Amino acid sequence: MDIGGARDSVLPHAANSAEARADLESVLMTVELTRRSPRTPDYAAENNAMVALAQEFYLPGDILESLVKAATTLCSAHSAGISLLNEDGQNFYWRTVTGRWASYVGDTLPRALSPCGTVLDRNAPQLFSHPERHFPCLVSMRPTIEEGLLIPFYVAGRAVGTIWIIAHDASRSFDAEDLRVMSNLSQFASAAYQMLGAREQLEAELTDTKRLQALSAQLLPEADISALYEKVMDAAVSIMRSDFASIQMYYPERGSGGELRLLASHGFKSHAAKFWEWVRADSQCTCGVALRTGRRVIASDVETADFMANTADLATYQQNGIRAVQSTPLVSRDGKLLGMISTHWRKPHQPSERDLRMFDILVRQAADLIERKQAEETQHLLTAELSHRVKNTLATVQAIAGQTQRYAKSNSEFVENFNGRLRALARAHSRLTNSSWTGAYLHDVLSDQLTFDAGPDRIAYSGPAVFFPAQTALHLALILHELGTNARKYGSLSVPEGRLDVSCNISTSDPGHAIELVWIEQNGPEVQPPQKSGLGSQLIERSLESFGGTVSTRFEPSGVRCIIKLPLDSAGRKSTVSEVRGS
């Protein structure tokens, strides 16, 4: 048998020659344990070792290491160790090794090719003699095994590993007393293994909790939101033990049922980030389904998820090496859908209850983050819109000043007319601000602009409640201000007995001029058309042109008669007519 020579690995998995391989039964001699006369038990030593181990339970050190050392001492073994079955159940991991084989710690052996596998298969302790004769993996290991005693140990009825002792030469042979001691130690190993598992889980939870706490601290208002998405992604990958993560924002106004936009991702290829930049509500990926149902969707294996079969989404998962995925809706504290957070795995994966519980804390934080992002976006839009409105208003005021000045015969006339127009504009703005600039009712605009003290019986309005869009209402306000000023200075309202009737009629026959506003002055002095057109008359006659409005003014002996016609649909936004209001 070739026992020398260079090998690539410490534990080669292949036999060097099949015909030289001995039968499994020929390397097993478990029956010898009962045939040999047992050595005298050393209960005192055993007791001391057990007490020392029990105390170690409460210390932070490696209890499995102490356990293996105790096995070496109590059984006078040349080497001892603990091998643990990996999560996939295919390999044994040499968790702890002491004695002459101490340098082999951390190696792995395939279950099917190792004595540990035989022990689990037979679910009983086994004694091997020169097992390298059957197990080629052991051939190159030095010193060779004279005999080895392996005991399985269990957690919750499931075999999770073995504890073993080795004699490397004939100076030591194991018997029933060694079996008894090792059986006790294997029960101890089971308890220690569970304790370590619990400790690891606790440490992982502590790490995740600290991460979540750190994230909470970073969610302070002054932090940059985009950088925080990356941190949320890192936390998601850590908590869910996933390979990828993504966070999306919900845009309810897009498409039918809304769409999700990718805000940040972890591990996606650019192709995937592009494909999933916008996800529609009818998409067959988990986030699309979660969007429609409002609940978390888990595909523990995308290959077998019914809702994904034969879809482009499945193909994209496959191209990116994604085999499992979960999507969890991000919901505001008042129940509104804000977005989606997803994690993805390269292998089929069902997240544990513990991981999902931790993840839900992150989900809460991510939802708050998105809500803040939305509020900031709205705030930004409002500020930009306000800035624009202020600049345009200032430009209008500038034009009013320039135009008023052109027609003014004196400084005092300029000041009077300019102030009057500025105040009319200010009143219209106040009215529109009350409706967040959606528009204003005609009767409100009228009462705003006819502010002078004329007595309640001298001005009458009749007609339905007509709601004009903001820009139409604003220009109508300026016109009514000019008409009112003229009436007070020269028209019917310049004398105590004069009166003003304003009415509004809606005609269904001509939608282009459906709204007819009639201004009739009566019992005033005889009026004459102005000799020269001023800014007031230009405003009255022409400023509604861009809203499809027409104005005709007649200077009749009984008083001014002005008819303003406007389309129902002015400036693309409908004027609305509601119930008839009395005068």
Place this chain on the structure above:
Amino acid sequence: MTRILVIEDEFLIGLEMQSLLTDAGFGVVGPAATVPAALKLISEGNFDAALVDANLGGASIEGVTTALANRGTPFVLVTGYGRKSLPQLLADAPLIQKPFDPRDVIDAVQRLLA
């Protein structure tokens, strides 16, 4: 007489621009307050340069500026929004901010014609 097309949806501002241009010795076409009205005046073509409000009642002005560019007519944009909110196509167009200095309007028009 050199004629300037004014495209502006706010009546009072249009009126003021008209006055400023007239005072400076220009003829004025418009003001046009809507995209269709502007396109109609552009198709008639009786002008040498244009002042264009960058926001016509919320409608996109790209059709208007494209029509002007196709005719080879120089134009300057007038806006209360920043340059950032202009369409990509107009990122480099000359710009006057609202509210404007009347002298800047005349200077900008004279530069267009130079």
